[in-house]
Amino acid sequence: MADKFDIEQVRKDFPILDQQVNGAPLVYFDNAATTQKPQMVIDALNHYYTRDNANIHRGLHTLAERATTGYELTRKKLKDFLNAESTDQIIFTSGTTAGINLVAQTYGRANFSKGDVILVSNLEHHSNIVPWQMIAEEKGAEVQVIPVDEAGVLDMKAYVELLDSNRVKFVAVNHVSNAIGTINPISYIIEQAHRVGAKVLIDGAQSVAHFEIDVQALDIDFLAFSAHKLFGPTGVGVLYGKRTLLEAMPPYQGGGEMIKEVSFAGTTYNELPYKFEAGTPNIADVYAFGFALDYLKSLPKNAVWEQEKALLDYATEQLMQIDGLRIVGQAPEKIAVVSFVIDGVHPQDIGVLLDKFGVAIRTGHHCAQPLMARYELVGTCRASFAFYNTKSEIDLFVKALKRTITMLS
Structure with missing residues (x-):
């Protein structure tokens, strides 16, 4: 093949x-709603539950070590898949929506203030609109819209004009429209946003299954996508972020795994990526997702x-x-x-x-x-x-x- x-x-x-x-x-x-799964992914799920099922990162017994190895191997495969600098930049979520909400509720809460502008496009899925509306309402910021023409192409002249308002702090756009299939010029969108000091989140839910994304070459700040649109299982998502941004962001949820030490006097949070992965994760589906990446690599x-x-x-x-x-x-x-x-x-x-x-x-x-x-x-x-x-x-x-x-x- x-x-x-x-x-x-x-x-x-x-x-x-x-x-x-x-x-x-x-x-x-x-397929834009969800992709089907190759037999090797189905077999991987069966193998995990029949041979390796255990909680990860905690146990010292053989099953726990095998489960942890398989889980973290998927993180390594995703690092290579995206050409990220480090596995620490790969955060597992429940899906694209969860990844976008994580950024809105952590980066947004820490960095947005009254009068700031968040740009989204008229091509967005609700998951890349509503989280920004929510945090904008909380912080007194404003969501403005990049218009789209009759053919379904974003108006880049209008985009640049919106950026030049000097109030834009963040841009959230999809790489590909789920509704009509438009491929957006994200390299230009990112370049122009960075020109005015704005950060960018790319919703990659509809693009990762169709072509390669090099997060370093594109200078992407944040990228969110789902495994189930990439021939993997449902219930797994990925958030990539630049290390400096992720390190500065506060945790999104509290609980196990995202801590180093807990006392009633205070808590010390874990390092990346674990400070954003509270609780027992979706181990089996992350494990099987690695096999979907292997399958794609073989094509x-x-x-x-x-x-x-x-x-x-x-x-x-x-x-x-x-x-x-x-x-x-x-x-x-x-x-x-x-x-x-x-x-x-x-x-x-x-x-x-x-x-x-x-x-x-x-x-x-x-x-x-x-x-x-x-x-x-x-x-x-x-x-x-x-x-x-x-x-x-x-x-x-x-x-x-x-x-x-x-x-x-």
Whole structure:
């Protein structure tokens, strides 16, 4: 698999794909919501619970040592995956949302004050809007919005003008829009924010599965993402942060593991990354996540991207031939996501009927209500592809969609 992308073999690696739903072959086009898991991740979970299950960092017995080794090995793999300087900069959370909230409630509480401005974009998931609204209300700061044009591209001229207000202290943007697939120019966004002394958090939930992210080369301050969108288990997230920023931030939660010493006279907190990892963590899923990273490492990166780009181009071409269908978000740079509406038909009705043909897509506002309001829509239908999808599945999807439109007309 190192030299050639063998789609048939790849699909065999994902057992869930080999089934029928409502009497039809499963066509899974909801990868932006969560990705499926290769067999080696499933096997890793089974192995952990049948052979290594124990609490970590505390016990001296063999099972505890094996569990701790496996858990910390995933942290090392993530360091390499992101090209971070140190494993101490890799903090395990429950997901992207938890990572963003951690930064808002620790860095934000310590650094924001009345009159400060936090910039978010009109492309954001609610998880990268609401935490900033909450801390802004608490500290007397203000959330301002980077606008997006009709194609789904952020207005960089407006962004620079917002930065030049001299009040911007923080910028929180996604790398990729979950709702319409736009790839944002985060290198430029970060560079411009740093020009005025603002720090930047990148929501990488939708980007890490599609292309490599070098946190040092991009000069990223904070990056949050989830394992389940990266072919790993649910319930695990990652927060990367620059060491100087993380060291200055107060702990987010109190409890076991995040302390060195506790007395009623006071508590001494643990070092990075453990001061942000209170309590017994999600050991099994972190352990298995390491195997998802191994699987991705075994795939030819360029071939994966080319496969997904081919799927996007083919799906876009086929869908644009359907009368009354409009694609929402046509940025020049996109991941393999097609968000669309059909004249006179509610997206939810389309999703329900497509499921009857074995096709899984996502409908609704995609936790991006401000973006839907920008387009004056209640929601869209979203088909999102992964490298294990095929053009023949797109053909089945388009055929089912045409039948669905006929039934709803």
